[in-house]
Amino acid sequence: MPKTLYDKLWEEHHIITLDSSESLLYIDRQYLHEVTSPQAFEGLSKKGLTPWRLNANIATPDHNVPTERGKSFQTDNILDEISKIQVVELDKNCNKFGIKQFDITSANQGIVHVIGPELGYTLPGMTIVCGDSHTSTHGAFGCLAMGIGTSEVEHVLATQTLKVSKLKNMNVRFNGNPQSGVTSKDIVLYLIGKIGTAGGNGHAIEFSGSYIESISMEARMTICNMSIEAGAKVGLIAPDATTIEYVKNHSQLSEEEFESACHHWSKLTSDTDAVFNKEIEIDVSLIKPQVTWGTSPEMVIDFDQDIPDLNNVEVENKRNVELAKQYMGIEENQKLTDLKFDKVFIGSCTNSRIEDLREAAKAVDGKNVSDDIIEAIVVPGSGLVKQQAESEGLDIIFQKAGFVWRDPGCSMCLGMNPDQLKPYERCASTSNRNFEGRQGTLGRTHLMSPLMAALTAVNGRVVDPS
Amino acid sequence: MKIEGNELIISGVVASIDRDNIDTDQIIPTEYLKSIKKYGFEDYLFDGWRYLDDGRLGVLKGDRKQNTDFILNKVPFDKATILLTRDNFGCGSSREHAVWALRDFGIKAVIASSFGDIFYNNCFKNGVLPIRLSKDQIDNLFKAFNKGFTELTVSLDSKKISQNETELYSFEVEDNLLERIIYGLDDVDMTLKFKEKIMSFEQIRKKEKPWIFSNE
Numbered sequence: 001m002p003k004t005l006y007d008k009l010w011e012e013h014h015i016i017t018l019d020s021s022e023s024l025l026y027i028d029r030q031y032l033h034e035v036t037s038p039q040a041f042e043g044l045s046k047k048g049l050t051p052w053r054l055n056a057n058i059a060t061p062d063h064n065v066p067t068e069r070g071k072s073f074q075t076d077n078i079l080d081e082i083s084k085i086q087v088v089e090l091d092k093n094c095n096k097f098g099i100k101q102f103d104i105t106s107a108n109q110g111i112v113h114v115i116g117p118e119l120g121y122t123l124p125g126m127t128i129v130c131g132d133s134h135t136s137t138h139g140a141f142g143c144l145a146m147g148i149g150t151s152e153v154e155h156v157l158a159t160q161t162l163k164v165s166k167l168k169n170m171n172v173r174f175n176g177n178p179q180s181g182v183t184s185k186d187i188v189l190y191l192i193g194k195i196g197t198a199g200g201n202g203h204a205i206e207f208s209g210s211y212i213e214s215i216s217m218e219a220r221m222t223i224c225n226m227s228i229e230a231g232a233k234v235g236l237i238a239p240d241a242t243t244i245e246y247v248k249n250h251s252q253l254s255e256e257e258f259e260s261a262c263h264h265w266s267k268l269t270s271d272t273d274a275v276f277n278k279e280i281e282i283d284v285s286l287i288k289p290q291v292t293w294g295t296s297p298e299m300v301i302d303f304d305q306d307i308p309d310l311n312n313v314e315v316e317n318k319r320n321v322e323l324a325k326q327y328m329g330i331e332e333n334q335k336l337t338d339l340k341f342d343k344v345f346i347g348s349c350t351n352s353r354i355e356d357l358r359e360a361a362k363a364v365d366g367k368n369v370s371d372d373i374i375e376a377i378v379v380p381g382s383g384l385v386k387q388q389a390e391s392e393g394l395d396i397i398f399q400k401a402g403f404v405w406r407d408p409g410c411s412m413c414l415g416m417n418p419d420q421l422k423p424y425e426r427c428a429s430t431s432n433r434n435f436e437g438r439q440g441t442l443g444r445t446h447l448m449s450p451l452m453a454a455l456t457a458v459n460g461r462v463v464d465p466s
Numbered sequence: 467m468k469i470e471g472n473e474l475i476i477s478g479v480v481a482s483i484d485r486d487n488i489d490t491d492q493i494i495p496t497e498y499l500k501s502i503k504k505y506g507f508e509d510y511l512f513d514g515w516r517y518l519d520d521g522r523l524g525v526l527k528g529d530r531k532q533n534t535d536f537i538l539n540k541v542p543f544d545k546a547t548i549l550l551t552r553d554n555f556g557c558g559s560s561r562e563h564a565v566w567a568l569r570d571f572g573i574k575a576v577i578a579s580s581f582g583d584i585f586y587n588n589c590f591k592n593g594v595l596p597i598r599l600s601k602d603q604i605d606n607l608f609k610a611f612n613k614g615f616t617e618l619t620v621s622l623d624s625k626k627i628s629q630n631e632t633e634l635y636s637f638e639v640e641d642n643l644l645e646r647i648i649y650g651l652d653d654v655d656m657t658l659k660f661k662e663k664i665m666s667f668e669q670i671r672k673k674e675k676p677w678i679f680s681n682e
Contacts, residue, residue, distance in 0.1 A: 121681070
């Protein structure tokens with residue numbers, strides 16, 4: 001029987017069928033961060049257990065860390081006492097059990113989904129889990145990667161396995177060439193707008209098509225990262241020459257290991273006649289730059305399109321639209337391009353990689369952040385991204401334009417550190433969630449690409465990138 | 467959860483929140499994820515809607531300015547054990563804290579037309595039963611609710627929902643998941659029974675795909 005890539009990954013890691021709905025899958029890699037791991041370590045200790053396979057785990061603090069650290073910053077320098085406890089706890093647990101951690105002082109520290117691939121810990125065909133829903137990012141390498149809860153983090157630490165129900169298969173084919181000014185962020189936002197945030201529930205989404213084949217690993221990671229916003233905890237792209245090239249440059253594998261691995265990776269594709277439960281075809285050449293207007297990622301439109309009018313929305317959606325417009329402070333007949341912005345955030349596990357920073361820097365080179373903008377920050381995804389950007393002079397371009405250049409972390413994507421919106425502030429953000437209060441109590445988030453966010457910084461408003 | 471006659475049931479006051487896509491950031495905002503504990507989240511459930519002031523981990527309900535319009539601040543819903551809502555409840559982040567907050571508040575079942583996948587999984591690890599009904603059935607429950615009913619009974623044995631002993635709907639949930647709620651089973655203990663199987667699987671994998679283990 002022909003199989004999808006997801007089917008093949010499932011079978012390769014399948015240990016036993018437990019009952020009618022669940023199987024035990026072997027987990028190759030677990031990433032850990034400070035927020036969803038302390039209770040898991042506590043549970044492990046209470047049971048008198050130690051990690052099943054120590055080196056399957058890689059840890060780094062990212063959610064809580066301040067992004068104004070400078071040199072010689074230590075965990076002890078974190079001002080928020082409660083945040084500090086969590087970061088200290090990760091240090092303690094990693095030391096206690098002997099887990100490899102890139103701690104706050106490490107040049108390799110960064111957002112867990114940025115450092116995994118760039119340090120070569122994410123390899124094609126792996127099962128990867130993390131107590132974070134954006135673990136789907138690693139699906140860009142043809143990995144079965146998904147976010148899990150803390151009980152499951154403990155379960156993986158203790159048993160190197162996960163109890164999972166098999167998902168259905170969905171295929172999203174992106175074909176065609178995008179218009180200028182349209183990036184992978186626009187493409188994935190457009191998909192979410194089409195199928196909704198529940199559209200992928202219960203499914204693993206495989207992304208394919210000529211557009212996917214043509215884009216970089218960074219762009220692929222942006223798309224798989226946001227498959228969770230389309231409802232799918234698993235997003236996948238079959239490994240190809242682009243993947244192999246990236247892995248060659250980032251992994252620590254010996255030549256011999258790499259050769260035999262490549263042979264296996266080349267088989268990680270859906271069979272041509274594989275059957276998907278759902279199939280969607282999208283011509284990317286028709287997509288314009290996307291910007292969210294509401295409080296769910298599915299509330300997204302072309303940057304110059306009309307925001308849904310309460311008189312024209314279908315009855316069952318009316319209340320959602322009404323609540324969202326109210327929260328976002330959007331009046332009837334207002335367009336996205338009419339809104340005045342207060343802050344700009346370029347960063348997050350969705351858009352903080354070198355390619356994202358290059359795109360944004362190019363757009364602001366020689367220009368100035370608008371006087372209307374209170375603060376525009378750029379938060380590189382990792383120490384290595386920061387280093388690379390600085391070697392290319394991007395930090396100088398940003399700072400000359402009036403951006404603040406920060407240290408790596410999750411930052412204003414979720415505001416667990418000091419980077420937050422004040423009530424009613426409107427933010428152009430390259431992150432992944434525009435939920436109420438996500439970036440700070442009563443803050444208003446508009447999701448968009450790094451290019452659109454950079455242009456919003458310069459103009460104080462959303463503008464046409466072309 | 468209690469036994470009534472021979473039946474295992476969840477019963478009590480139903481609080482309803484009439485909107486789709488209630489994400490885990492609404493169920494519990496990030497500020498409270500700074501806790502390193504697994505309990506004590508009851509005062510932070512739906513924090514952004516429940517209070518008028520900004521909260522902080524460790525600041526409890528009594529010291530906050532409550533939004534008296536919000537359902538969980540109204541009698542009898544402040545003692546709700548069942549939550550009724552719409553589509554895609556618990557979408558967003560993987561934070562198990564969302565389920566911990568519902569559990570700590572006293573919510574034992576959530577009725578919705580669909581759930582976020584990760585949230586749905588997390589429920590069964592913490593004794594909260596997620597119940598899926600069709601959109602029409604949810605609509606009917608909301609209509610009845612708006613007419614003033616406040617209590618429901620969920621039978622875990624027969625997988626049925628009833629109101630004042632009138633059976634309304636049956637629902638589906640996998641038996642093994644339901645058993646986890648009924649018996650409070652621990653997954654780690656259960657899985658470690660297969661220790662030998664996992665070890666031999668791992669040995670074969672090491673031999674066939676050594677690159678996976680290359681950083682060891």
